Amino acid sequence: MAQLDPKIPSGPLAEKWRKHKMDIKLVNPANKRKYEIIVVGAGLAGSSAAATLGELGYKVKNFVFHDSPRRAHSIAAQGGINAAKNYQNDGDSVHRLFYDTIKGGDYRAREANIHRLAEVSVNIIDQCVAQGVPFAREYGGLLANRSFGGAQVSRTFYARGQTGQQLLLGAYSALSRMVGSGAVELNTHSEMLDLVVVDGHAKGIIVRDLTTGVITAHSADAVILATGGYGNVFNLSTYARGSNTTAIWRAYKKGACFANPSYAQIHPTCIPVSGDYQSKLTLMSESLRNDGRIWVPKNKEDCGKPPASIPEADRDYYLERMYPAFGNLCPRDIASRAAKRVCDEGRGVGETGLGVYLDFADAIKRLGEAGVRERYGNLFDIYHEITNENAYKVPMRIFPAVHYTMGGLWVDYNLMSNLPGLFVLGEANFSDHGANRLGASALMQGLADGYFVIPYTVGDYLAGQKPNSRPSVNSHEFVKAIADVESSVARFLSNKGKEPVSYYHKRLGKILWQHCGMARNKAGLEQGIKEIAQLREEFWANVKVPGSADTLNQSLEQAGRVADFLELGELMCRDALSREESCGCHFREEYQHPDGECKRDDENFSHVAAWEYQGEGKTPIRNVEKLNYEFTKMSVRNYK
């Protein structure tokens, strides 16, 4: 059994982080250059970490599979970033942001981590403005804010509908500065294919150069994974096509525990699926829910009619009806499930019947078309490009889609996994969002981890490692890891199958969407586990990967990632099956209140499930980290 000590500092909640920073060890400035740190990934978490550690004087090597660090999928986040600045004087505070986040996560995250997140949120905005992030401003020149899904205060900072882009370009510019100065070595087109563990500590990685196929070993004093989420396991999602689980999955297979893998967020406002060829789902920022009203016809018979012809009396603004206090702004998991429910009732709209209206007619009356265009113009443009429909005239059609994964590698308060020396940041870890993430909190967490947490906590680990003591890449652990990666590449290319990789990815996605999606039950999850195991066998018997290993080979890249998804999917079902309660995104049909809301079981499931790999074909061990709520009263999450 893995040792899961969360290492939460003692003392009052609001003092823990300050106290911890005083208590942890420091690395002498003259010694910092003697330590090498590998950072994998360059999204918000990875680039902010790599840049900041470089500024501190560590030798940093950054690896990204993209052609440039600026391509990481943080770039696509639209809506905004939360911070407890209380610039609007509307009652926000660190404590309120903490409370909203822990409640939003349905009491399945650590109090201490979330409080730290809320504390450093204010520093993030300062940092980003100093870098030149052009946040939206009021006419008087001060920063503008808006309220965002699940919040009753205006604490979200934004840059039009491209907040993620601007924050990432800020972090990328900081990273570029460090690359230019020689403090960070940047390796693009470089995919991590294994973690190397020496004497129980993470001490390096194996990397394949995607343009030449050359496989190399890299040793370091610590390894940081900031490789994002694994929502592409569902095939159709709002993730970039390249987003994958490979780095964290291979770390899992080397001993790092994988926590809460079944916690996958299904975002309520995405453009519905149109055909089997579809490769990706596009998110419509939920900031649209501030002004748009969600509805379906009251009567099934009206579903095919043009929406304008359906009178007010025959429309069901179901979120406003079911959750009068929060209405269209209720949290994502709740809005998504409500959409599923009305579509299951046969009241969905659009060709497939899997869609609901998001209507701006009232907002246009109130603000004028120009006013709506000012706030959401780029989103209306995206909608038009994809659907060929004008949402200023006809309501948008939206449907939930996989958007974010709260699960990820288990980490302690220092963001270190159970493998010493392996740190995990951003969406790749499990730590801050519990069973459901609130809007505008992902950007906050990525940057908090990279700019303000890891620079302190990595030192605490390194101070215990002798300078210049990292192992040689010629040691047998590295040599063996290289050989393993080479043989798995060769296995794909020599497989004489018939079907392309995408064929299996699509099928895996369908199995998971059906059995491990918005509603789950015991029989379905057991069926899912069986079907995925069978699909995996078919994959290995019949997948076809053309081309060679020594040039750019996108089929080969995809094959490795899908092979990992085929294993992860099973673990997700297993996790969902063993969590016999409903909480946040995890809705087990057997555990619901009469009104269809989640029925949590705090007595038996107020814990993190951290899965430990036991070898191929063996059932992994489910370790448990108990969640202690010392400062908050666990209540039923109520948005009515």
Place this chain on the structure above:
Amino acid sequence: MSSEKNSKSISVTLRVWRQAGPNKPGQFVEYPAHNLSPNMSFLEMLDVVNDELTVKGQEPIAFAHDCREGICGTCSLVINGEPHGPHEGVASCQTYIRSFADGEVVTIEPFRAAPFPVIKDLVTDRSAFDKIQQAGGFITARAGSAPDANATSISKVDADLAMDAAQCIGCGACVAACKNASAMLFVAAKVSHLGILPQGQAERDKRVLAMVNTMDDLGFGGCTNQYECSAACPKLISHDFISRLNGDYIAASFRSMFKQAPAQTDGGAG
């Protein structure tokens, strides 16, 4: 609503640039693409063609892509001679089959420019853009050193103008569209974004000189003011920023001629 015009499928013939690797000869190869839904994206069409090629035992067409929502800047196709295809203000991934006619021959090429060498087929190496950024495309602000975000007010007009420039997705369509392979619009966008803001003033001269000189060193050509770059830009970044860049560059060059380097005084603590 639009199901009638959306439902009729079409077929096209693709003329695709195939090139096995850097410094290898390339050629156009034709592939049929049948039964395409008008709602399919251009890249989804390539996915389908690639799966067909795989099943037939041929090597799929390599093309760069990632977010597929027009923001990451990875996709980079020249479609019928135009970087990012026929539509204004979109990236290749936001181009849909409804823009093409049944039976049309569609030519697909990589972004062509000497500083963007082909890696394979339609994929090019655009790391030159990263190098320009590394030379000076930043404001130095160490983590932990920032003052309160509202300490300096910035007029909405300036913030909006900076944002107009900051939207650049770094795709390189401006370079591909330019007969001189100039990267002026790309550099202008970054220099303007940071130079408009008060935070960017301290390094303003140094930044513009370093970025422009690096751009020249990497082999990008000069600007001839024909603005094919803005026309091809998926974010429609205005060529007005190029004028701003020229102004900044001239002013910075002028100042640098007369500026004396400060004496080194930070000798360290005794």
